[in-house]
Amino acid sequence: xxxxxxxxxxxxxxxxxxxxxxxxxxxxxxxxxxxxxxxxxxxxxxxxxxxxxxxxxxxxxxxxxxxxxxxxxxxxxxxxxxxxxxxxxxxxxxxxxxxxxxxxxxxxxxxxxxxxxxxxxxxxxxxxxxxxxxxxxxxxxxxxxxxxxxxxxxxxxxxxxxxxxxxxxxxxxxxxxxxxxxxxxxxxxxxxxxxxxxxxxxxxxxxxxxxxxxxxxxxxxxxxxxxxxxxxxxxxxxxxxxxxxxxxxxxxxxxxxxxxxxxxxxxxxxxxxxxxxxxxxxxxxxxxxxxxxxxxxxxxxxxxxxxxxxxxxxxxxxxxxxxxxxxxxxxxxxxxxxxxxxxxxxxxxxxxxxxxxxxxxxxxxxxxxxxxxxxxxxxxxxxxxxxxxxxxxxxxxxxxxxxxxxxxxxx
Amino acid sequence: xxxxxxxxxxxxxxxxxxxxxxxxxxxxxxxxxxxxxxxxxxxxxxxxxxxxxxxxxxxxxxxxxxxxxxxxxxxxxxxxxxxxxxxxxxxxxxxxxxxxxxxxxxxxxxxxxxxxxxxxxxxxxxxxxxxxxxxxxxxxxxxxxxxxxxxxxxxxxxxxxxxxxxxxxxxxxxxxxxxxxxxxxxxxxxxxxxxxxxxxxxxxxxxxxxxxxxxxxxxxxxxxxxxxxxxxxxxxxxxxxxxxxxxxxxxxxxxxxxxxxxxxxxxx
Numbered sequence: 001x002x003x004x005x006x007x008x009x010x011x012x013x014x015x016x017x018x019x020x021x022x023x024x025x026x027x028x029x030x031x032x033x034x035x036x037x038x039x040x041x042x043x044x045x046x047x048x049x050x051x052x053x054x055x056x057x058x059x060x061x062x063x064x065x066x067x068x069x070x071x072x073x074x075x076x077x078x079x080x081x082x083x084x085x086x087x088x089x090x091x092x093x094x095x096x097x098x099x100x101x102x103x104x105x106x107x108x109x110x111x112x113x114x115x116x117x118x119x120x121x122x123x124x125x126x127x128x129x130x131x132x133x134x135x136x137x138x139x140x141x142x143x144x145x146x147x148x149x150x151x152x153x154x155x156x157x158x159x160x161x162x163x164x165x166x167x168x169x170x171x172x173x174x175x176x177x178x179x180x181x182x183x184x185x186x187x188x189x190x191x192x193x194x195x196x197x198x199x200x201x202x203x204x205x206x207x208x209x210x211x212x213x214x215x216x217x218x219x220x221x222x223x224x225x226x227x228x229x230x231x232x233x234x235x236x237x238x239x240x241x242x243x244x245x246x247x248x249x250x251x252x253x254x255x256x257x258x259x260x261x262x263x264x265x266x267x268x269x270x271x272x273x274x275x276x277x278x279x280x281x282x283x284x285x286x287x288x289x290x291x292x293x294x295x296x297x298x299x300x301x302x303x304x305x306x307x308x309x310x311x312x313x314x315x316x317x318x319x320x321x322x323x324x325x326x327x328x329x330x331x332x333x334x335x336x337x338x339x340x341x342x343x344x345x346x347x348x349x350x351x352x353x354x355x356x357x358x359x360x361x362x363x364x365x366x367x368x369x370x371x372x373x374x375x376x377x378x379x380x381x382x383x384x385x386x387x388x389x390x391x392x393x394x395x396x397x398x399x400x401x402x403x404x405x406x407x408x409x410x411x
Numbered sequence: 412x413x414x415x416x417x418x419x420x421x422x423x424x425x426x427x428x429x430x431x432x433x434x435x436x437x438x439x440x441x442x443x444x445x446x447x448x449x450x451x452x453x454x455x456x457x458x459x460x461x462x463x464x465x466x467x468x469x470x471x472x473x474x475x476x477x478x479x480x481x482x483x484x485x486x487x488x489x490x491x492x493x494x495x496x497x498x499x500x501x502x503x504x505x506x507x508x509x510x511x512x513x514x515x516x517x518x519x520x521x522x523x524x525x526x527x528x529x530x531x532x533x534x535x536x537x538x539x540x541x542x543x544x545x546x547x548x549x550x551x552x553x554x555x556x557x558x559x560x561x562x563x564x565x566x567x568x569x570x571x572x573x574x575x576x577x578x579x580x581x582x583x584x585x586x587x588x589x590x591x592x593x594x595x596x597x598x599x600x601x602x603x604x605x606x607x608x609x610x611x612x613x614x615x616x617x618x619x620x621x622x623x624x625x626x627x628x629x630x631x632x633x634x635x636x637x638x639x640x641x642x643x644x645x646x647x648x649x650x651x652x653x654x655x656x657x658x659x660x661x662x663x664x665x666x667x668x669x670x671x672x673x674x675x676x677x678x679x
Binding site: 306312313315324327330405 | 479480481498499500501503504505507509511513515516524525528578
């Protein structure tokens, strides 16, 4: 019972809970308390220290920028102006780091009169929200925009969350409105009208995931078969290695341009979504090298004992590959695929940013160009989301690897 | 050359199973050719169990892998029942020093891999019965659905023995199959091996470093000279009755003479 719980938690990447489970079952308390400290308390402490350092750094930047703003105001409008700006900045700072109130009661709007409320979102009946910012236009004008503090980032996270719900409500009502009309249009052989409004942050995440999976699958279907063939034949390895050596280090940007050249030519007469095609092919081409190299290496370095067994049994070439070579090189192939997926996710952001295809990359870039008060905080939120998704993807791959691979304890 | 009267009784057909004629192996090196084996002649009769001892690096394993067809022959000839060998094949089963089971397969699947190949026309049930029979013989009935990576090395080598016997080879080649095991497990596995062999009587050639093992298992112990240019140095017939038990052999008068003979050769 206990052991199977531990095995499952380990499998889904929650291995750090092991000492807690053991402690609950009253097993070796002293050792397990030490383990809890090492695996849970110490990491949490490091997170707290990280947030603290981030906060003080952000504060220092904010203060230095506000000092120069106040000085500038003094130069232009004298002490009185300086005092006014200083006051605005002070109150804006409190609000920026303040609370984000999400409520169903319109009476909560009164909270905006307090000095420590960033915004209030009141739920409407259709699932949408009314958002009122705590910052006055004057405060918005004077507040310095720099590295956001953890609290601002938290508020930006809520802003994005509420925005997602608003967009979702919009989409639902749009669907309702156009339902009858679309029915008629489809019956008349016309295309249905689709929602073309602004995408929410969650939509951007979905688009990015779709692109990265398409790219990953492309890499898988190109790199694994080629890797196997190359790994099996010394001649091919020699003749193809220059391609790998030369193209592996090429920057994602160049791949993007190359793919753009080819795809725009091929799709010149088509009205399909070329930016998606371009970005997923580029992602696939950038990320497939790790899998290609690892597969070839895995196939070429299968334990000679296994090969000898296959030889003695006179297995046919295809049997030899499926029964011996592939299973034996699976651990290395999977290591390659894990690297491929993480590289794909990493270059995806840059590629979306450049290709102007929708997704997290273009979200980050648009926010940066936008330059609103909370743009920087939204970028930091996106950064964490990107990091967490990348981490989750790697865990998923590790999980699948654990299921398929015969080697134990792969980390 | 080394035939005694007892041997005539034991191998009634007297048919030559494996014939090594003027066998030669050369490895080219930057400093010129390195001759591992030269002028190596050995005849092995049907149903005979041969053990080969010699110093490390003298070319025993090279010779065995040449018989298996895994290593090219530089000169001379190897024939099985009169016809020259061409590459590896299931008529010469091999038990390697490392168990070399496929770790991603169960023990049953490991044995089945060879059985499927050798009995392509048997029904599923027949194939399964063959596998189970041999796994039972080596005492692994309880682990047929365990993955090879989940069992101990001794158990893996048991499965290796089952796999080799299950394909019914004409010749069984064993390359220090128990070299990596502790002495207790080694003793057990020698018993398992000789037990299965007594039933099947497959011509066997086994390399070993262990003098006692060589005497216990063999009809003849072949001693190889040290390399380079290794060849057969001496052959000792072991005339104990079969089936043998370890205890009876240790108490036999000839045992220490045989042992002394072998050790004298090795220390020479």
